[in-house]
Ligand code: ADP
Ligand code: MG
């Protein structure tokens with residue numbers, strides 16, 4: 001048997017207003033081609049880059065959140081290569097002194113080690129159409145973080161999970177939308193096989209994967225392919241591969257440039273940027289609660305570990321939950337249950353995101369509290385949820401429609417008697433010990449009370465009336 005060894009290189013687009021080294025607007029997604037360009041990002045002679053302070057700050061936020069070491073000064077290097085969508089013929093990047101080195105991200109009780117993370121600029125986009133190539137340079141020069149892990153991951157599933165965690169982290173930090181569908185999170189994956197306990201095997205790199213699903217599929221395919229090669233007693237050849245979505249297969253791309261081909265040298269147009277420790281302190285102090293800290297806090301509030309994890313790593317849910325918790329009306333686990341089961345189910349059914357509805361943390365907290373205080377049954381609470389998505393207030397709905405629990409046992413006994421009279425056969429079955437028939441009677445009472453009776457009370461009254469139990 002072989003063990004897979006996986007390392008990831010993740011590209012994240014930073015959510016700055018302007019590009020990395022010029023004043024052009026950085027948002028490229030959905031914009032008319034070549035409308036966000038200037039002499040700097042087009043690489044025209046005589047133009048000079050100026051570092052975007054916000055991009056540096058965002059990079060530092062990530063470095064500090066991951067516990068990476070940050071150098072005294074930020075140094076930029078030129079990475080030289082020719083490509084039509086790279087008008088300068090070089091990319092401003094970082095080389096031997098990246099913005100962050102070391103650090104880790106918690107995953108499944110372990111720490112996935114971070115090798116480095118650095119700032120760089122993105123290239124433009126080439127569009128290949130009917131034998132012609134069109135260029136859109138809106139993206140050229142927009143700020144990126146490249147984050148490289150140590151080869152600490154071992155399954156395709158784990159690789160996907162790692163990316164989702166990074167996505168949750170940068171969204172929580174507010175530094176990147178990290179939306180793969182907009183090209184704002186892309187990954188290259190490196191994978192090799194080895195027998196457990198042996199040294200690292202020869203790796204291949206699969207370039208430019210732009211969805212979580214393709215990361216997982218490409219790795220699954222590649223692990224199968226390498227396993228077959230090794231089983232035949234052959235060797236895996238080092239390679240740079242692409243992934244074809246349609247066939248689900250990897251294919252050789254090009255012979256990979258060696259580092260020397262890039263002729264890295266310090267960027268002469270950009271003096272080193274000092275990174276004063278006081279600035280780092282300030283940024284560290286401004287970091288929001290990180291997902292793994294949230295997870296621990298939720299667990300401390302008594303939320304089940306599995307639920308705490310999902311909530312903490314889904315920023316929209318975590319934000320909502322925190323606001324609901326702050327009201328102190330409903331218990332943490334009950335809110336977690338409602339969010340993860342009922343609300344999530346309803347949203348999935350309607351193809352909506354939480355923030356696309358008018359459900360407020362306050363409305364959900366009140367609904368859950370009504371249920372927890374025993375003022376409405378779980379059935380009633382659930383039927384009100386769709387209306388809460390439309391912005392309705394649960395207490396008003398319960399009041400207007402008289403949906404409070406029927407707690408008057410006298411009234412309930414009358415309904416029980418009616419139902420027993422209407423369903424004599426079921427009643428007889430229960431008397432003979434066939435308790436399954438009790439469910440039918442119970443259902444009927446619930447229907448006649450419009451779900452407002454507590455099932456456990458109705459059950460007791462039914463058994464009493466039947467002289468059973
Ligand atoms: P290269 O110089 O080939 O780009 P790096 O050392 O920069 O290689 O590592 C690139 C990525 O490949 C990192 O994420 C690293 O963890 C991963 N990696 C390195 N060696 C291996 C290996 N043998 N198997 C799987 N992944 C590896
Ligand atoms: Mg590399």
Ligand code: ZN
Pocket residue numbers: 019022023024036037038039040041042141
């Ligand atoms: Zn520009």
